[in-house]
Amino acid sequence: INHIVHNGGLYKRPFNEAFEETPMLVAVLTYVGYGVLTLFGYLRDFMRQWKIEKCQNATEREEQKDFVPLYQDFENFYNRNLYMRIRDSWNRPICSVPGAKVDMMERVSHDYNWTFTYTGRVIKDIINMGSYNYLGFAQKTGACQEAAAKVLAQYGAGVCSTRQEMGNLDKHEELEKLVARFLGVESAMAYGMGFATNSMNIPALVGKGCLILSDELNHASLVLGARLSGATIRIFKHNNMQSLEKLLKDAIVHGQPRTRRPWKKILILVEGIYSMEGSIVRLPEVIALKKKYKSYLYLDEAHSIGALGPSGRGVVEYFGLNPEDVDVMMGTFTKSFGAAGGYIGGKKELIDYLRTYSHSAAYATSMSPPVVEQIITSVKCIMGEDGTTVGEARVQQLAENTRYFRRRLKEMGFIIYGNEDSPVVPLMLYMPAKIGAFGREMLKRNIGVVVVGFPATPIIESRARFCLSAAHTKEMLDTALKEINEVGDLLQLKYSRRRLVPLLDRPFDETTYEETED
Amino acid sequence: FQAPAYHLILEGILILWIIRLLFSKTYKLQERSDLTLKEKEELIEEWQPEPLVPSVPKDHPALNYNVVSGPPTHIITVNGKECINFASFNFLGLLNNEKVKSAAQASLKKYGVGTCGPRGFYGTFDVHLELEERLAKFMRTEEAIIYSYGFATIASAIPAYSKRGDIVFVDEAACFAIQKGLQASRSNIKLFKHNDMADLERLLKEQETEDQKNPRKARVTRRFIVVEGLYMNTGDICPLPELIKLKYKYKVRIFLEESLSFGVLGEHGRGITEHFGINIDDIDLISANMENSLASIGGFCCGRSFIIDHQRLSGQGYCFSASLPPLLAAAAIEALNIMENNPDIFQTLRTKCERIHKALQGISGLKVVGESFSPALHLQLEESCGSRENDVKLLKRVVDYCMNSGIALTQARYLEKEEKCLPPPSIRVVITVEQTEQELDKAASLLKEAAQSVLN
Numbered sequence: 009i010n011h012i013v014h015n016g017g018l019y020k021r022p023f024n025e026a027f028e029e030t031p032m033l034v035a036v037l038t039y040v041g042y043g044v045l046t047l048f049g050y051l052r053d054f055m056r057q058w059k060i061e062k063c064q065n066a067t068e069r070e071e072q073k074d075f076v077p078l079y080q081d082f083e084n085f086y087n088r089n090l091y092m093r094i095r096d097s098w099n100r101p102i103c104s105v106p107g108a109k110v111d112m113m114e115r116v117s118h119d120y121n122w123t124f125t126y127t128g129r130v131i132k133d134i135i136n137m138g139s140y141n142y143l144g145f146a147q148k149t150g151a152c153q154e155a156a157a158k159v160l161a162q163y164g165a166g167v168c169s170t171r172q173e174m175g176n177l178d179k180h181e182e183l184e185k186l187v188a189r190f191l192g193v194e195s196a197m198a199y200g201m202g203f204a205t206n207s208m209n210i211p212a213l214v215g216k217g218c219l220i221l222s223d224e225l226n227h228a229s230l231v232l233g234a235r236l237s238g239a240t241i242r243i244f245k246h247n248n249m250q251s252l253e254k255l256l257k258d259a260i261v262h263g264q265p266r267t268r269r270p271w272k273k274i275l276i277l278v279e280g281i282y283s284m285e286g287s288i289v290r291l292p293e294v295i296a297l298k299k300k301y302k303s304y305l306y307l308d309e310a311h312s313i314g315a316l317g318p319s320g321r322g323v324v325e326y327f328g329l330n331p332e333d334v335d336v337m338m339g340t341f342t343k344s345f346g347a348a349g350g351y352i353g354g355k356k357e358l359i360d361y362l363r364t365y366s367h368s369a370a371y372a373t374s375m376s377p378p379v380v381e382q383i384i385t386s387v388k389c390i391m392g393e394d395g396t397t398v399g400e401a402r403v404q405q406l407a408e409n410t411r412y413f414r415r416r417l418k419e420m421g422f423i424i425y426g427n428e429d430s431p432v433v434p435l436m437l438y439m440p441a442k443i444g445a446f447g448r449e450m451l452k453r454n455i456g457v458v459v460v461g462f463p464a465t466p467i468i469e470s471r472a473r474f475c476l477s478a479a480h481t482k483e484m485l486d487t488a489l490k491e492i493n494e495v496g497d498l499l500q501l502k503y504s505r506r507r508l509v510p511l512l513d514r515p516f517d518e519t520t521y522e523e524t525e526d
Numbered sequence: 527f528q529a530p531a532y533h534l535i536l537e538g539i540l541i542l543w544i545i546r547l548l549f550s551k552t553y554k555l556q557e558r559s560d561l562t563l564k565e566k567e568e569l570i571e572e573w574q575p576e577p578l579v580p581s582v583p584k585d586h587p588a589l590n591y592n593v594v595s596g597p598p599t600h601i602i603t604v605n606g607k608e609c610i611n612f613a614s615f616n617f618l619g620l621l622n623n624e625k626v627k628s629a630a631q632a633s634l635k636k637y638g639v640g641t642c643g644p645r646g647f648y649g650t651f652d653v654h655l656e657l658e659e660r661l662a663k664f665m666r667t668e669e670a671i672i673y674s675y676g677f678a679t680i681a682s683a684i685p686a687y688s689k690r691g692d693i694v695f696v697d698e699a700a701c702f703a704i705q706k707g708l709q710a711s712r713s714n715i716k717l718f719k720h721n722d723m724a725d726l727e728r729l730l731k732e733q734e735t736e737d738q739k740n741p742r743k744a745r746v747t748r749r750f751i752v753v754e755g756l757y758m759n760t761g762d763i764c765p766l767p768e769l770i771k772l773k774y775k776y777k778v779r780i781f782l783e784e785s786l787s788f789g790v791l792g793e794h795g796r797g798i799t800e801h802f803g804i805n806i807d808d809i810d811l812i813s814a815n816m817e818n819s820l821a822s823i824g825g826f827c828c829g830r831s832f833i834i835d836h837q838r839l840s841g842q843g844y845c846f847s848a849s850l851p852p853l854l855a856a857a858a859i860e861a862l863n864i865m866e867n868n869p870d871i872f873q874t875l876r877t878k879c880e881r882i883h884k885a886l887q888g889i890s891g892l893k894v895v896g897e898s899f900s901p902a903l904h905l906q907l908e909e910s911c912g913s914r915e916n917d918v919k920l921l922k923r924v925v926d927y928c929m930n931s932g933i934a935l936t937q938a939r940y941l942e943k944e945e946k947c948l949p950p951p952s953i954r955v956v957i958t959v960e961q962t963e964q965e966l967d968k969a970a971s972l973l974k975e976a977a978q979s980v981l982n
Contacts, residue, residue, distance in 0.1 A: 066832040069807065075777045076748050078687060079836065087839060098646045099838075101655060105638040106648060113652060139642040139649070140848075148638045156639055157631055163597040164621045165630045165857040166821040167614075172939040173954070174598060174613040176591040200823065201675035203847035208677075208706075213579065228846040236709055260573045261566045273575040301570065304578050335578055342848040346640040348674065361579035364588045370939045371702045372677040373817040377597075378630075379851060382639040458647045 018292035024428040049089030064122040094444030095121040106139040108479035138458035142315040144479030145346030152385040156378040163377035175374035192331040196353035202340030203229040205350030208367035211237040222277040256301040274303035280312025280323040286426020304335040314344025320403040347382040402478035421502035433474040600960040609934035619960035620821040633856035649849040670828040674850040676815030678843035679825030685711035686840040692748040749778040755787030755798035761896020779810040789819025822858040885970035891981035904952035927976040
C-alpha cells in the first residue's frame with residue numbers, strides 16, 4: 009500500500025514513508041532478552057565485588073581513593089555488562105580510503121572484548137556499507153585529490169588563527185561564494201566542524217525569551233546548540249505536522265509561560281534526512297506552517313545535501329521548493345563531499361551577523377586549506393562546472409542504488425524504516441543478541457555494516473544501518489544483498505508481515521512538551 | 527451486632543462523596559480554553575516576531591576580515607601587502623615545514639581527504655590510533671584521545687565528567703571554550719580571581735563548611751578545578767604547585783588546559799607540568815589543541831586510562847562528529863617527530879620571547895601584559911579613553927600603521943556580550959621561532975613609532 013500524501017497539492021511527487029509496527033512476539037522476546045542480560049549483569053557485578061571474578065576495569069589512583077568517585081557505579085552498568093560484550097562491532101580500525109571497498113585491520117580479543125590486540129593482518133576489500141560516502145568522493149586519486157595536493161603543497165596543513173584575526177584565507181572566501189551559488193542563496197559561511205556549526209551558531213541566533221520547536225529525533229548537535237542558547241525548547245513528535253501546528257498555535261496564543269509576554273521569535277529545528285530513521289522531513293508542510301505562523305526555519309541538511317534532489321542540491325530541490333523560504337540552511341561537508349566541516353547559508357544580513365557574532369568566527373581556528381580545496385573541487389564537480397558529467401552521473405547512480413536496494417530488501421521480508429528515496433536504510437534487528445551477531449556474521453562474509461542499539465535508538469528498536477553510495481556498483485549491491493539474505497535467514501530477521509501503519513492515521517494525542525530550566 | 531449510628535452516617539457520606547467524584551467532570555490544572563477560536567486567530571494575526579537577526583553596521587570592527595592571500599606563514603600577504611607575521615599562533619614555525627607537508631601528502635595519497643564517518647562507524651584510521659599512542663608517549667601518560675576541532679576538545683571534555691549538581695572552580699580569565707564546556711555541563715560554577723590562590727582557598731573552605739552541613743550530598747558531589755597552563759587572555763602562567771597542594775588538601779580534581787603551553791613550556795615542550803617538574807599523574811586531565819604549536823587542526827586530551835576512556839562514549843564532540851582527516855593527523859605526527867628530535871627550539875623560542883618582552887617595555891601609552899616567556903602577549907592601552915568602542919578604534923589605528931609598514935598584527939577578538947569576564951581591548955603579539963632578531967627589533971621600534979604618532 010502506498011501512502012501518497014496530497015495535502016492540498018503541496019507535494020509535487022509521492023511521499024512514501026513507512027514505519028512498520030513491531031510484531032508483538034518480537035517485542036516481548038526483546039524485553040526478555042534485556043531482562044536476562046540485566047540479571048547476568050547484576051550477577052557479574054556481584055562476583056566482581058566479592059573478587060570471585062577479576063575486575064578488568066581501569067581503577068582510580070591509590071593516592072586519590074578517598075576523593076569523591078568520578079563515576080557512579082550505576083552509570084556504567086550498561087557500559088560494563090551489555091556494551092562490553094559486543095564492543096567489537098564498533099570502532100573498527102581501517103587502513104585505506106573509506107570508499108566502496110575498504111581494508112580493515114584485524115583485531116582479536118582474548119578476554120571477551122576488554123582489550124584488543126592487532127594480529128597485523130589486514131582484511132582486504134570489505135564492502136563498505138557504513139561510511140557516509142553518498143556521492144563517492146572519498147577517493148585517493150582523481151581531480152579532487154590532485155587539487156587538494158597542490159593546495160597542501162602551497163598553503164600547508166594548518167592555519168593557526170581564527171577567522172576574525174589572521175585566519176581568513178582567500179580560499180575561504182572562494183569556498184563561501186561557491187557554496188552560496190550551489191545552494192541558491194545570497195551568502196554562506198563555512199566552519200571547521202559540522203557538530204560545532206550547530207552548537208555554536210544556534211546560540212548566536214536565539215536567546216532567552218525565544219522559543220525553539222525541535223523534532224523529537226534531532227541530532228545531539230542541534231540539542232546541544234538549543235540548550236546552550238538559553239531559549240525555551242519544546243519538542244514535537246517526529247515529522248508530525250499536526251503536533252507542530254498545535255505547538256505553534258499554543259505558543260503564539262499563550263505567550264511565554266507565567267508572564268504571558270509574547271515570544272521574541274520562534275525557531276523550528278528540523279533535519280533533512282534523519283540518520284537513524286531514514287525519514288525525510290515534510291518540508292512543504294513545514295514551510296507552509298512557518299509562513300502562516302511567522303516563524304523561522306533552521307534546516308540541518310547534514311545527510312541530505314548532495315544525496316537528494318535531481319542535481320544534488322538537497323531536500324529543498326527534492327521537493328521543488330524555493331531555497332529563499334528556508335531562513336537558515338545548514339549542512340555539513342563530511343558526508344557527500346568527502347571532506348570535513350559545515351556551512352550555513354541564507355540571506356546576506358544573516359551571514360553578516362554570523363560573521364560578527366558567531367562563536368566559531370571569534371574563537372575557533374578556520375578550516376584547513378586542503379580540505380577547503382577538496383570541497384571546492386567536489387562542489388564544482390556536482391554542479392558540472394568542471395566540464396564533465398561525473399557529478400550528475402553520481403547523483404543519478406545514488407538514486408538508482410537507493411531504489412534498487414530498498415526494493416530488494418523489502419521483497420526479502422525485512423522490516424525497513426524510512427522514506428523510499430533516502431539513501432540511509434535502517435534494517436530492524438530488535439533483539440540485543442542479534443546486534444552483535446549481525447555485525448560479526450556480515451564481517452565474516454566480508455561486508456562491513458553499522459549496527460546501533462540503545463542509547464542511540466529506543467531500547468527495543470535496535471537496528472543495522474546501511475549507507476548507500478554512488479560508488480557501489482550493482483555487483484557489489486547484489487553480493488551484499490545475497491549475504492544479507494543468508495544472514496537474515498540464519499538469524500531469523502525477516503519479521504515483515506506487510507502491515508504498514510498509515511502515517512496520517514496514527515493516533516495523535518495531547519503533546520507533552522518540555523520546558524528548559526536555566 | 528450493631529454499629530454505632532455516627533459510624534453508619536459517616537460511611538454513608540463517604541459513599542455519596544465517592545459517587546459524586548466518579549461522576550464529576552475532570553478538570554485540567556490550567557484553564558486554557560478561555561479564549562474563543564476567533565480571539566485565538568486574532569492573536570495569531572497580530573503577533574509580530576523580531577527579525578531573525580538584527581542588522582550589523584557596515585563598519586563593525588569584526589565584520590571586515592583581513593584577507594590573507596597565500597599561506598599564513600612567516601612572510602604573509604595581508605590585504606595585498608607583504609608583511610612579517612606576528613599574528614598567527616605558529617610558535618614552532620611548523621606550518622611551512624617541508625617534512626610535515628610531505629607526510630601530509632603521503633597520507634593524502636593513501637586515504638584521500640575526509641573520513642566519512644565518526645570514530646564509532648568506520649572512521650577510525652590507523653593514523654588516528656598512531657597519533658593517540660604518540661601523544662600519550664610524548665606526554666608520558668597512559669592514554670590520549672583526539673578530537674577533530676580544537677574548540678570542541680575542552681568543551682566536550684568538561685561535560686563528560688561534570689554533571690548537574692557538581693561543583694567546578696574556574697579561573698576568571700578562562701577562555702571561551704572552557705566557558706561553553708561549563709555551560710553545557712550545567713554544574714555549579716564558582717569563579718575565583720585570576721591566579722589568586724588565596725581567593726580559591728577561601729572558596730574551597732566555604733565549600734567545606736557547606737559539606738559539613740550535608741555530608742550525604744557531599745559524598746556524591748564531584749569537585750573540579752579548571753585552569754589553563756598559559757592563559758590566552760592574559761599571557762600569565764598558572765601557579766600549578768600551589769594548586770596541587772590545594773588539590774590534595776580539599777580533594778578536588780584538576781583539569782588543565784594547555785593549548786598555549788603545549789610545545790612551548792618545559793625542557794622538551796611537554797608543557798607546564800615539565801616546566802614546574804610536577805608528576806603528570808597528579809593532573810587528572812590535560813587538554814590541548816593541536817592548532818598552535820603542532821600547526822595542524824584538532825585537539826587532544828591525555829591522562830590515565832581510567833579518565834580518558836570515559837570520553838570515548840560520553841564526549842559529545844568525539845562520538846557524534848566525524849573524525850579528524852588523516853592528512854591532518856599525519857601532519858601532527860610529523861610535527862611531533864620534529865619536536866622530539868629538536869628539543870633546542872623551545873629554548874630558542876623562549877629567548878626570542880624574552881627579547882621582545884624587554885624591547886616592548888617603555889612604549890608610551892601601551893603596556894605589555896604577559897609573562898616574559900609567553901609567546902602570545904597582549905598590548906593594552908595604559909589609559910582607556912572612556913568607552914570600549916573608542917579604545918578599539920584607537921588600537922585599530924595602531925595596527926593599521928604597523929601593517930602599512932610591514933608588520934602584520936591583529937587585535938584580540940572577543941564576543942563582547944557572551945564573555946563572563948571581558949578582557950580589555952588589546953593588540954595580540956605572537957612570537958614564533960622563525961622570526962629573526964632584526965625582525966623582532968624592527969617590530970618593537972615600529973610599535974613605538976605607531977604608539978607615538980597615534981596616541982599622542
